[in-house]
Amino acid sequence: MKAALVALGGVLSSTAALAANGIAVTRGSDSNVYGNCVPSLVVENRSGETIDYLQVDVVLALRDGRQRIVELKSAYREGAPAPIAPGARATLRQHLDTSRALGVPCGEVSERRVSRTICETERGTMCASSVFVQP
Numbered sequence: 399m400k401a402a403l404v405a406l407g408g409v410l411s412s413t414a415a416l417a418a419n420g421i422a423v424t425r426g427s428d429s430n431v432y433g434n435c436v437p438s439l440v441v442e443n444r445s446g447e448t449i450d451y452l453q454v455d456v457v458l459a460l461r462d463g464r465q466r467i468v469e470l471k472s473a474y475r476e477g478a479p480a481p482i483a484p485g486a487r488a489t490l491r492q493h494l495d496t497s498r499a500l501g502v503p504c505g506e507v508s509e510r511r512v513s514r515t516i517c518e519t520e521r522g523t524m525c526a527s528s529v530f531v532q533p
Contacts, residue, residue: 401443406484407509419445419509419527420442420445420527420528420529420530421441421442421443421444421445421449421452421528421529421530422441422442422444422530423439423440423441423442423452423454423490423526423529423530423531423532424439424440424442424506424531424532425437425439425440425510425532425533426438426439426440426490426503427445427524428507429504430503430504431494431499432499433503434494434499434500434501434502434503434519435458435501435502435503435504435506436491436492436494436499437456437458437468437470437492437507437510438470438489438490438491438492439454439456439470439489439490439531439533440487440488440489440490441472441482441487441488441489441490442487443482443483443484443485443486443487443488444455444484444485444527445484445524445525445526445527446479446527447484447519447520447526447527448482448483448484448519448520449472449481449482449517449518449519449520449525450479450481450518450519450520450521450522451471451472451473451475451479451516451517451518452471452472452482452488452490452515452516452517452518452529453469453470453471453472453475453490453514453515453516453517454469454470454490454514454515454516454529454533455467455468455469455470455512455514455529456470456510456511456512456513456533457467457510457511457512457513457515458500458507459507459508459509459510459511460502460506460507460508460511461506461507461508462506466500466501467513468492468497469492469493469497470490470491470492471487471490471491471492471493472488472490474493474496476524481520486533507525510533511533512531512533513527515531519530
């Protein structure tokens with residue numbers, strides 16, 4: 399038991415160390431908009447590169463057993479840029495004008511997990527820094 403706790407502590411500290419020099423994404427505040435849950439994530443760019451676009455797809459498990467995928471984005475893909483400079487924080491949001499609403503209030507969400515992450519730099523390349531997400 400004690401060995402398992404020590405191992406778990408090592409994993410958690412190494413995960414935190416990765417996020418210390420990379421891109422840390424944590425759960426933001428949820429809001430109900432017209433009866434639909436709209437989750438958000440907060441990104442902290444601890445890397446040395448500017449993020450031009452960041453998208454995290456989150457799978458939301460609902461209490462009735464259904465699942466929904468929500469795309470949380472730093473900006474519109476083909477729209478006005480919203481770069482995230484080194485040391486800056488930003489919020490990833492669901493763009494309700496380009497994606498389907500969840501269809502349930504936030505109280506119906508029972509679990510969250512990440513299915514995909516897209517990170518691009520201002521040069522149009524993939525981010526070299528690791529992206530650590532806690533949805």
